[in-house]
Amino acid sequence: MRVIISILFILAAANCFAQKVYYELDMKMDGTHKLYTDEITNIWGFSFRAKEGEIPLTLPSPTLTATEGDTVVVMVVNPSNEGHTIHWHGLDVDQANDGVPHTSQYVLHGDTFTYRFIAPHAGNYIYHCHVTTTLHLMMGMYGSFIVYPKQGNNFLYENGPSYEKDYAFLGSELDKSWTDDFKEGGALNEFSPTHFLLNGLEKNQLFDDSTQIIQLEKGKRVGLRLLNIGFSIHRYTFPSDVTALVYTSDGRKLPKPFLVNTLELYPGERYGIILSSSKNVTDYIEVDYLDMYNKAQQSRNYIGINSENFPLLSSEKLFEPKPFISPNPASDFIRLNELPSNNVMIYDSKGKLVDEVSPQINIDVSRLKSGLYFLWVDGQKLPFVKS
Amino acid sequence: MFINRGILQIENQLVKVTQFNYNTIFDTVEAYPSVGAADTLMLTIFNNTSTNQSIFFEHTNSAKEVNPKSFAKVAVWKMPGKRTVPFYSANKTQKYLGLSSAIIFNNSNEKAFFWNLREYDESINQQYFEGANLNFSNYIPDVFTINSKVHTIYKANQMAMVLGNVGDSIYIDILNSGLMFHSVHFHGYHVKIIESNKSNEMIGWDKDSFPIDPGELISVLLVPHQPGLYPVHDHNLKAVTIGGNYPGGMIAMLKIEP
Known part of the structure; x- marks a missing residue:
């Protein structure tokens, strides 16, 4: 009897440390993101649900955190025009919470869904949409999910190395x-x-x-x-x-x-x-x-x-890597920072050779159509955009 | 075992391939012999193609020549500490076209499954069978297979289905027969990486996502802690398409009963 009571006490004590972590997220397809070129492009993603107004999307979506052993509850609301899900990448959740449309569920336009799972191990995880994943993920529907050990937020795992x-x-x-x-x-x-x-x-x-x-x-x-x-x-x-x-x-x-x-x-x-x-x-x-x-x-x-x-x-x-090119994007000429030793090749984004020029500093790209290209300079592949 | 030429019909795409079969006539089921761990396999390879074939076996680190319309015999035994013996054409083109597989050594009471990952650029295969020398500089694969089949929106790849129960020890031997690097992601579970035919520092690691290089055969041990139906797929998400459409391609399924 004493053993049973002790076990119950230990289980109860352990349960006291386990918390419930609750998030509310919107699934949206109306965000924008500023690229390093100062251009603005469209993104989709998840944002925290605002009590009033709206929190704009970010790329990536906000980082979620929990402590090892926590019960994680995430309610999602989908006001967008397409179905979405959240797959909890690496968290080994059960099938119902796995976020794969044909084995779990869709969160359709106007729907809500609540994911529930235990954060099993301290570590680094990802959450992302698993609907038409190739597209939805590339559009920005992903974020980090960090699980900290019970020992504290300055350890990689329980009794593991600490950091400042x-x-x-x-x-x-x-x-x-x-x-x-x-x-x-x-x-x-x-x-x-x-x-x-x-x-x-x-x-x-x-x-x-x-x-x-x-x-x-x-x-x-x-x-x-x-x-x-x-x-x-x-x-x-x-x-x-x-x-x-x-x-x-x-x-x-x-x-x-x-x-x-x-x-x-x-x-x-x-x-x-x-x-x-x-x-x-x-x-x-x-x-x-x-x-x-x-x-x-x-x-x-x-x-x-x-x-x-x-x-x-x-x-x-x-x-920038050496050699480097500028400007990028370029409209007429690309300038190399040093004279290459070999002919310079220009490939399009499909890998097709579109031009080859003798070694020179200024590379004429005026005849190229707009798009992504790769300059092959002395064994280095340098991407550039023809504007 | 037979070396056959034929056409894989993958959804709307026809991919001309050469592959190892158990039948003298081409069929879409690739041969990957499974042998008892203590056994030696006496393998006879018939070459039904019009091309000289040179088949490399990793247990002897040597190739066996098989002339057209002829056959060769080879003994295959288990290498110490290894579950698998990969074998493949020593010719890069023939290997790309499908001549790559493995012999699996396992105890009869083990649950063991084999996934042969391969990607094709349909246009390149067509060029080969029209007599052209292959040029991989414009290689953009559009067909991503496991055991010569694909997952589609309508039907899971039955050749890549893993069946088991909670608590089972399930061995999955995964061969990358293609030219691309792939990244295998398990839903629902972590697996232990137990073996590789390459230098691989990940042996002994518990992973849900791991790389597999061209020509690499990685063996993993899955001990399911929960029941469910879960996908396993390439996380290079170009490869979970078929003909450019999602979902498709390199997706396997785990069906784990209580």
Whole structure:
């Protein structure tokens, strides 16, 4: 009897720590997003439900959080004209809450639905729409879902490594021709990204937003949460003065932590990392986007690390890969920063060679039709947009 | 086992392929022999094509030549610590056209399933059978198959259906026979990665999403903790289409009973 009472007491005590986390989200298709080019394009997504008025969409959708063991309740309202769902990517929820239309349910126009599940393991997860996923996800219907351990928000997992502060980077891509004006019936296998994002930002947008710059002080530890909801492979290359120790993947503790200089995330993968350094660092994590055909580089972003309160390098050009091209988008000429050694090839977005020119600084692109192209310069593939 | 040429009818698309069959006449069911873990398989390969075929076996790290309208014999045994022996054409084009599979060694009481992932650019296959040399520079695959079948909006891929019960140990051997990199995502469950024929640091990890490189065969162990019907799909979302339409392509299903 004493044993039973003790067990009941323990279960009751454990239950006291488990909370209910409640979110209300709208599913919408009427958002806009500013690209690094200052152009505005359309997005779909989820926003917190406002008591009054409306909260506009963001790219990505807002980050949701819970504590390990919490009961998560998410009520969604769909005022948009199409059906949507939420798939809780990696959270291993039951079938009814899995968010797959043909095995779970749709949330149709005007409907509401309430998802319920237990946040099972501390770690990094993603939520996204699973209706016509190739399109709805690309349009922006995704966000991060972070589950913290009961021990606190400064641990990767229960009794795991601690950190001073954590940063999450959710990588994705966007095809502007789709977000500007998607034509129903388009061939979804021909998605061709024009913008390569981290937390919805690209290029210098990542330096203009101070929350995206990692503050890593000498001797301190920072948690880094990396998530890939894109169509490409995302390769992170860490600066030599920074130690990157990988502890978790897909919401599970790894058998043994390991050090990395580079780490590749394939679509759907997530990692939990601790960054540290024996000295103050002002440097950059390179994030390369590689296509799934042959790992050809599509683009690069940089995440700033700044522990010395120095201004990050002011010239945009310093963040560009070498060789770099400008302007981009271009209407008549593209200028290379140095004379290439070999002929320069221009490929269209389908990979078709459209022009080849002898080595020169100024490349005439005036005859090209508007769209995405790739300049092949001394073994490097550089995307550019012909305006 | 027979090397046959034929046409896969995938929805509205006709894809000309070469593949391993159990029958002397082309059929759409690919051969992937399953053998007892302690057994040696004596395999006879008949080449019904008009092309010399060179079939590479990973357990001997060597190729077996099979002339047109002829046959060759090969003994296949279990490699220590490995569940599978991938075998495929040593010729990239023939491999792309479909000559890639595996022999699975498992105990008779194990639940084991095999998924052969492959993508095709229908126009490139057509070029080959019209006598052209293949050019993959414009490779835009539009057909994404598992075991030579696809999931469609109307019907799940019955050749990629995993059946089991809560608590079962279910082994799934996944071969990427295509040219692309893929990223396999499990709904409902994490799986343990137990084996790869490549150097793979993920062995022993519990994952819901993991990469599989061209030519890689990854074995995973699924022990379901809950019942349900769940998809498993490529999270490179171009590959969950058929003819450009969603859903389709590389989607398998898990049907787990209580």
